[in-house]
Amino acid sequence: MYKKHFKDTDIDSDGVSNIVSSIMMLGVFLTILGMVFTNYVPMWARTGESKHMDSVESSFLDLKSSIDRQITDAEGVGTTLSTSIRLGAEGGTVLSMGSTSGKLEFQTGGFSCTVVNTDDQMDIYGRSYGKIFFESQNVYYTNQHFTFENGALIIKQDDFSVMRAEPDFNIAYNELTNTTTVVLTLVELSGTSDNLAGSDHHTIESTLVESIGDSHRFVWTTEKGFDQGQNITLNITTKFGNVWQTYLESKLENLPPQIKNTTTELTMTEFTDPLTDKTSYNIILNLKYIKILDCKKGIIEINLN
DSSP states (O other): OOOOOOOOOOOOHHHHHHHHHHHHHHHHHHHHHHHIIIIIHHHHHHHHHHHHHHHHHHHHHHHHHHHHHHHHOGGGTTOEEEEEEESSOOOOSSTTTTOOEEEEEEEEEEEEEEEEETTEEEEEEEEEEEEEEEEEEOSSSOOEEEEEETTEEEEEETTEEEEEEOOSEEEEEETTTTEEEEEEEEEEEESOOEEEEESSEEEEEEEEEEEEEEEEEEEOOGGGTOSSOEEEEEEEEESOHHHHHHHHHHHHTTSOHHHHHHHEEEEEEEEEOTTTOSEEEEEEEEEEEEEEEEEEEEEEEEEEO
16 A cells, blocks of 8 residues: 655745734724724714804804894895804714704794784784794704794703893883883794705895884873873794793893782793694783883895805
């Protein structure tokens, strides 16, 4: 019998070592990459989304400032001001991680404010409609909802809402003259309802259509036979009932207790909006014996671009 003899084959130890080293380096790289995506990318994205919310808030404050200025400057009828707003966070440099989108919408409905003669509901001193709102679509940071209605900026986060910027409204009592004065500005947003979505930069154009100064002003005096003054009702329909109620309550706190308790009544009722099938609120503020009412109004046309 013959025995087969096999020649030993030389093993390239250097090649094997290089392969093993490459595999180990790849493993380390994947581990580090996993740590980055697990720990750092969410942190970067959250920071970017938080900064974007600050940016949106700043844009809405700029919008309010522009509209307030347009209404105050009655000679600026026909002038247009533009407010820039970015709908989404830009994201980081790692595969564009952290980029988000948002939705900007203008509605001619969804909010209303009416000032009428309590004793004659057909005697309307002024009314306003419309709102502009933004909804974020964040991944890591808590989503926020920004709403501009009748000169007020309201921010909603989870189940909590707060009035970030107040409208023009004040009620005051002068003890020397026994006079209660109400001053307010109604902001009506006109145009065609529209919405935008995405992450790009856009602009909100506000054009002053009309500014009604003090044409809805009355001053009751004893000479005119109105010794006690006029009873007026402020009627607000909004999705942010608690916010508006809290705001109006804070204004009533400026009155002396005897005046507040005998001449004011604030109520709120909840209902389901038949158009949206969502909860809305109707707030009614009755004010008695008002001797001076200064009800200004601005009509602003809104365009989203």
